[in-house]
């Protein structure tokens with residue numbers, strides 16, 4: 001079994017601890033699976049926070065319009081069942 005040093009955690013791990021990757025010399029990803037998992041999670045958390053911040057900013061800027069629209073929508077739906 002070939003051992004590969006992980007670029008991220010610097011530990012030497014067997015090559016099956018690395019995802020396959022076509023653009024590298026040894027055909028394996030430079031970071032091990034554990035590190036890739038951590039990277040993905042961090043990227044996801046960051047993205048989620050950004051989206052939440054953007055949603056809040058949007059709602060703060062347009063909250064009155066959004067509330068007004070949903071009130072009108074409800075009223076309209078009650079009066080006209082065919083309205084979607």
Ligand SMILES: [Zn+2]
Nearest residue numbers: 006009032035
């Ligand atoms: Zn690693």
